[in-house]
Amino acid sequence: MNELVFPNINIENLTKWEGDFSPLECIEIKDETHNVKSFTFKSKLDAWFQFLPGQHTTLFLNINGSEVMRTYTIASSPTRPNTITITNKRMNDGVVTNWMHESLKVGDCIDALDIGGSFSVALDKPRTKILLMSGGSGITPMLSMARYCIDLSLNVDLIFLHHAQSSKDLIAKDELEYYQLHKSNFQRHFICDVADSDWQGLSGFLNHEMLIELVPDFVDREIYCCGPEPYMINAKKILESNDFDMSSYHQESFDIESSTAQKNMAINHELPKHEVPPEEINEYNVTLSKSGKVIPCGSNTSILVSIQKQGITVPFACAQGLCGTCRTKMLQGTVEMDAQGGLLKSHEKEGYILTCCSYPTTDVILEL
Numbered sequence: 305m306n307e308l309v310f311p312n313i314n315i316e317n318l319t320k321w322e323g324d325f326s327p328l329e330c331i332e333i334k335d336e337t338h339n340v341k342s343f344t345f346k347s348k349l350d351a352w353f354q355f356l357p358g359q360h361t362t363l364f365l366n367i368n369g370s371e372v373m374r375t376y377t378i379a380s381s382p383t384r385p386n387t388i389t390i391t392n393k394r395m396n397d398g399v400v401t402n403w404m405h406e407s408l409k410v411g412d413c414i415d416a417l418d419i420g421g422s423f424s425v426a427l428d429k430p431r432t433k434i435l436l437m438s439g440g441s442g443i444t445p446m447l448s449m450a451r452y453c454i455d456l457s458l459n460v461d462l463i464f465l466h467h468a469q470s471s472k473d474l475i476a477k478d479e480l481e482y483y484q485l486h487k488s489n490f491q492r493h494f495i496c497d498v499a500d501s502d503w504q505g506l507s508g509f510l511n512h513e514m515l516i517e518l519v520p521d522f523v524d525r526e527i528y529c530c531g532p533e534p535y536m537i538n539a540k541k542i543l544e545s546n547d548f549d550m551s552s553y554h555q556e557s558f559d560i561e562s563s564t565a566q567k568n569m570a571i572n573h574e575l576p577k578h579e580v581p582p583e584e585i586n587e588y589n590v591t592l593s594k595s596g597k598v599i600p601c602g603s604n605t606s607i608l609v610s611i612q613k614q615g616i617t618v619p620f621a622c623a624q625g626l627c628g629t630c631r632t633k634m635l636q637g638t639v640e641m642d643a644q645g646g647l648l649k650s651h652e653k654e655g656y657i658l659t660c661c662s663y664p665t666t667d668v669i670l671e672l
């Protein structure tokens with residue numbers, strides 16, 4: 305008979321997971337809806353995961369001989385640190401999600417880079433009333449934040465407003481219903497685009513009347529919003545027209561899974577250029593300290609592109625300053641950085657830059 309071995313749960317005695325030095329083993333695959341699955345991973349070295357609710361990680365996969373990276377929000381909560389769960393939706397042209405849905409099996413191992421991102425209740429000083437708004441698979445950071453608040457019994461009044469295409473597309477419905485039944489400080493509301501025969505709730509595009517009906521005190525809440533672009537534009541418009549204090553509004557500024565840059569993520573993908581008047585363009589040297597390579601880089605070209613032009617492969621995913629995958633320590637020099645939320649302030653203070661959106665203003669030395 306196999307003997308059960310219970311691991312040491314004193315986290316201080318465990319190793320912290322630090323990216324691709326420790327592969328991830330898929331330990332559970334669960335159907336969430338007809339086209340959404342949750343994949344749970346643990347570290348092969350039994351390390352624990354340190355992250356904030358709402359952050360994401362970048363998977364590094366070899367699919368049919370091609371190396372690809374995709375960034376996914378972690379849907380699980382850091383209060384359950386021995387595993388991470390990625391919940392994603394199969395998409396017509398989703399190379400990675402389709403591969404995960406069709407080919408990834410329990411017991412398989414994959415690599416992932418670091419964890420990053422700055423969309424998190426744990427980074428802000430939110431009001432004690434919080435509204436989580438999500439559309440479609442934008443629900444994943446909200447699930448992480450809701451699970452975190454509930455596990456820690458935080459003294460917050462939480463409303464979870466989720467919009468799905470139809471009742472068959474409601475992700476984690478039972479879990480959210482459970483919280484509504486058992487937690488006095490939690491309410492969930494679902495809206496479906498299409499009201500099918502077994503849907504009794506609200507349907508259609510979110511509008512002001514619906515928001516007032518479901519969340520009468522929304523103006524008093526800290527609001528976190530994630531979903532497809534039209535969903536977020538609409539939500540923002542409703543809030544602005546109600547004089548909502550937008551400093552209490554936070555959104556995940558891109559749909560990670562459908563990011564154009566990620567779809568076109570060939571290693572030598574041509575990335576956007578930084579506009580600098582021609583007379584102000586200067587040429588600088590970027591030194592990679594580990595190999596001693598010195599790379600020329602114009603002040604109108606991102607450091608990532610300049611490195612790639614030399615045929616050197618370095619990690620990146622969104623190429624828009626959003627995901628944090630290209631984070632690198634700058635040992636010397638200065639850059640102009642167009643980060644779009646992919647770098648924590650604390651990392652910036654420690655000297656990290658995002659190479660995909662950093663443009664040299666002096667010679668630069670990188671810890672690469």
Ligand code: FES
Nearest residue numbers: 621623626628660
């Ligand atoms: S690749 Fe995503 S922030 Fe640079």
